[in-house]
Amino acid sequence: MIQIGRFNKLKVLKHVDFGVFLDGEDDGEILLPLRYMPEECEVGDTVDVFVMFDSDDRLMATTETPKAMVGDFALLKVVAVESVGAFLDWGLSKDLFLPYAEQIHTPKVGQDIIVYIYTDKSDRISASMRLDRHVDKSPVDLKEGQEVELLIAGKTDLGYKAIVNNKIWGVLYANEVFKPLRYGQRTQGYIKKIRTDGKIDLSLQKTDKVGHEAAEDIGPLILDLLQKKGGYLAINDKTPPETIYNLFGVSKKKYKIALGGLYKKRLITVDDDGIRLAK
Numbered sequence: 001m002i003q004i005g006r007f008n009k010l011k012v013l014k015h016v017d018f019g020v021f022l023d024g025e026d027d028g029e030i031l032l033p034l035r036y037m038p039e040e041c042e043v044g045d046t047v048d049v050f051v052m053f054d055s056d057d058r059l060m061a062t063t064e065t066p067k068a069m070v071g072d073f074a075l076l077k078v079v080a081v082e083s084v085g086a087f088l089d090w091g092l093s094k095d096l097f098l099p100y101a102e103q104i105h106t107p108k109v110g111q112d113i114i115v116y117i118y119t120d121k122s123d124r125i126s127a128s129m130r131l132d133r134h135v136d137k138s139p140v141d142l143k144e145g146q147e148v149e150l151l152i153a154g155k156t157d158l159g160y161k162a163i164v165n166n167k168i169w170g171v172l173y174a175n176e177v178f179k180p181l182r183y184g185q186r187t188q189g190y191i192k193k194i195r196t197d198g199k200i201d202l203s204l205q206k207t208d209k210v211g212h213e214a215a216e217d218i219g220p221l222i223l224d225l226l227q228k229k230g231g232y233l234a235i236n237d238k239t240p241p242e243t244i245y246n247l248f249g250v251s252k253k254k255y256k257i258a259l260g261g262l263y264k265k266r267l268i269t270v271d272d273d274g275i276r277l278a279k
Contacts, residue, residue, distance in 0.1 A: 002027045002059070004051050005070030005117065005125045010061065012045045022049065022061055032061040052125055055094065067091040070117050070125060073134075073151055073163050075184030078107045088115065088127055102128035112184055114153050114163075136168040138198045142191055150189040150202065152181050162189070162202060170200035177204060178245030178252075205250055218248045218258045223267060223277070231277040236270075 002008055002024050010022035013029060020041055024030040032041075032049060041047065049061035050069075067090045068074030076088040079095055086107050087095035098107070098115060107113050107129075115127035116134040128134065131153065142148070142164070150162040150170070159174035160181055172181070172189070181187070193201040225247065226233055235243070241252040248255055259275065262268045269276045 001025070002030075002051055003070075004053075004059070004119055004123050007048055007050050007069075008061075009046050009048050010051075012041060012043050012047060014043060022047065024051075024059060027059055030059045030061050032063075036061070036063045038063065050092075052092070052094070053123075057124070062092065064092050068117055070119055071166075073114060073116050073131065073153075073166055075112050075114050075151075076127070078109050078111045078113060081107060081109055088113075090117075096125065096127050098127040098129065102126065102130055104129045114151065114184055131163070135163065139164075139168055139191075139194050139200055142168070142194065142200070144191050144194055145206070146191045147206075148189055148191060148202075150187050152183060152185045152187070154183060164189075164191075164200060164202070168200065170202040172202045172204065176251065178241050178250075179204070205254070218250055218255065219262055221248050222255075222258060222262060222275075226268070226275070226277045232274055233276075234274040236272065236274055 010024065010030065013021045013023050019031055019033040019037060021029040022032055030051065032047065036049075038047060047063070049063055050066060051059060051061050054060040067076060074090070076090055076096065078086050079089045080087040083100070085100045086098040086103070088098055090096040096117065113129060114131065115129055116131055117125065117127055118134065120126050148165050150164060150172075151166070152160055152162050154161045156171075158171055159177060160172040162170050162172055164170040170189075170191075187204070190203045190206050191200060192203040195201070235247075237256075239252070244250065244252045244255045259268070259270065263270055266278055269278055
């Protein structure tokens with residue numbers, strides 16, 4: 001069965017002056033226009049093509065790769081706004097339609113917005129800004145400590161909302177974020193906690209270890225940086241958390257735990273103006 005809005009491996013049936021026709025099985029023959037044909041494309045060959053509708057609502061194939069496909073959440077740029085809806089650049093010659101009914105506010109030309117790509121009742125590919133309709137309601141196939149892909153979808157009073165693995169909502173708490181995050185950014189994160197109500201707490205740091213065990217992981221990093229800097233670093237308790245994160249990729253709390261571990265082992269000294277390798 002053809003997957004509209006996704007890549008399909010289809011067999012070449014015949015050549016015509018304007019391209020080749022592919023075997024769409026129950027959906028009939030599907031045109032792959034000449035401008036999208038691979039250099040070598042013979043009858044009987046199998047080609048990997050993206051299937052969509054053309055301007056006349058006929059199925060067509062292309063070897064172009066869109067920025068996102070049906071079933072994906074993606075950050076796309078608005079290229080036109082009309083009374084019936086907006087149109088988005090998704091990397092193909094035909095822009096992606098965002099119906100008026102699927103907008104939560106009127107987008108502006110040039111604006112980047114996060115949308116979900118879906119097929120409507122007529123199998124036409126469209127976009128929706130109503131993300132809540134399309135996220136999963138329970139954290140299926142996720143577990144605490146798991147590394148995941150995050151799509152930052154907005155800032156809240158608590159911190160940042162993120163779409164986890166293209167499936168479900170999660171939250172990054174503001175007091176645990178130590179690097180700049182922007183709307184539409186993709187980044188790696190970790191499942192910190194799955195609550196009994198199905199809500200997900202996220203972290204930008206690996207959370208399968210806790211307390212001193214987790215902090216010990218950066219002890220070698222601190223020693224290595226001290227050696228590279230001549231045995232001295234001007235960091236102390238007043239150093240901003242952002243600086244700590246930029247240096248070591250952890251929160252200030254974990255840095256201080258690791259520092260305490262190195263001090264107890266007499267590998268460093270801690271002074272008012274910074275830290276030093278022990279002599």
